[in-house]
Amino acid sequence: MTTEHVDTNTHLRRGIYAVMIAIAVGHMSGRILAVNSVDAEDLSQARIAERLEVFRDAQLAAGTDEASLDDRMQRKRAELEQKLSLERPFLSANDRSRWLTVRALVEEGTYEIDNLFREPRWDTIDMVSHLGRDGERHYYSSKPPLMATLLAPKYWLLTKITGWNLGTHPYEVGRLMLLLTNVPAMIVFFVVIAALAEQLGATDWGRVFVVATACFATLLTTFAITLNNHIVGATSAAVAIYFFVQIARSEQPRGWQFLVCGLAAAFTAANELPATAFMALLGLILLLHDWKRTLIWGVPGVLVVAAAFFTTNYVAHNSLRVPYMHRSDTDPDDDWYSYTYEKNGQTITSYWQNRQGIDIGEPSQPTYALHVLVGHHGVYSLTPVWLLTIVGIGMWSIRGPRTNRELALITLALTITCFVFFIVLRSQIDRNYGGMTSGFRWMFWLAPFWLATLLPAADWMGLNRWGRGIALVLLAFSTLSVSYPTFNPWRHPWIYNALEHAGRL
DSSP states (O other): OHHHHHHHHHHHHHHHHHHHHHHHHHHHHHHHHTOOSOOSSOOSHHHHHHHHHHHHHHHHHTTOOHHHHHHHHHHHHHHHHHHHHTOOSOOSHHHHHHHHHHHIIIIISSSOOTTTTTSTTOOOSSEEEEEOTTSSEEEEESSOTHHHHHHHHHHHHHHHHHSOOTTTOHHHHHHHHHHHHHHHHHHHHHHHHHHHHHHHOOSHHHHHHHHHHHHHSSHHHHGGGSOOHHHHHHHHHHHHHHHHHHHHHOSSOOHHHHHHHHHHHHHHHHHSGGGHHHHHHHHHHHHHHHHHHIIIIIHHHHHHHHHHHHHHHHHHHSSSSOGGGOBOSSOGGGBTTOOEEEETTEEEEOGGGSOOGGGGOOSOHHHHHHHHHTSTTOHHHHSGGGHHHHHHHHHHHHHOOHHHHHHHHHHHHHHHHHHIIIIISSOGGGOSTTSSOSSOGGGGGGHHHHHHHHHHHHHHHTTSHHHHHHHHHHHHHHHHHHHTTSSOSSSOOHHHHHHHHTTOO
């Protein structure tokens, strides 16, 4: 009877996971199919006609004479059509920077974006400039080139199959690329978290709660409509955690598990450079578990990714250092963010020489710490469900099995390391909350760690009605923050906008 009951619950839980994952995938896919940088208004030609009619009626009601009305109508139409011309499926300078490299690789066979960023609707501030191998000055994306290099074959194949490209058919190709990139990555993320919940969780309610959090309450799904490194980084981190758990819980782990674990951990670091700390810490723990398999299988996995990362960077920039490490205050040749360029007959100076708004950086370190933790970009104010991970880390650290204790200590060490790195060790110009964004995106990659260590707290909270109620309230407020920037994740969070509206910023 007991075995049959457990099997029945397992099948039921898996069915619930499948339903939640299907809803999350459908929601992300729908948003991708509607992605558009102009999200505040519908500026289709039909909508323009409607707004012109309203404008005409308002002008006539105000007593505007017929002679001047036609002139005003023409100016209004030109204004609305100019807005319409700004529409594009690329939501920020950040993702356009990555798209430009993908285009340049496939369409021109180079990492140089000189010709492409000058096209209408393809501008970006996330670029650098330096001398190329030909001795001439060129322009490049400021992002590490590995991700764009991996996406280029997919883009090339789409151009061959459809005859379209990102220049002629930006919506069709851009949306299709996002569907084929972000959605599969998020499916892997959801499935891995569900598998970890099954292995490490203790109650039905706790397991379902954690998978629901993964599907609906992390800002990763918010960013599914834009090309970014955070989804890839979080997914590879989840895979690394999963295989670490398999290795740690097995008496005879397989060599290929160490290989995949090393590949995933290194790929996390390639997409989120602070995750280098995770790769090093995980390697140390695996050495303690099985030093021989770690060296024979795990290290080669790391070296494969490291070789790809540094090779693509060297080919692109003739340097092993990534572009944002070239910001010298003393050597002009090593300051890649100081440049000018010509566009439409105008000389334009690099945005990074005259930063605006939030990119100026927060001068007060205590104020920055407050807002990163519990303020307008706060990890624990925007997604308060992560408060439960503090409880979960404590529970597993004190009385969990060895694997759980190790996972809790890894999560604690990485969380503290990242907070110290981003809050204490960064200068003012880097204290900008990740720019115009709906959350503190530099720590999104920690989501799988926090989800895993959420399990013991969720199991405990699920034991009584009050605990379940509190957990659900935290989940609801986290989902609110995830849903708020529905059309564009490159927007300020709701707390920031509320404080701004109240005159507190």
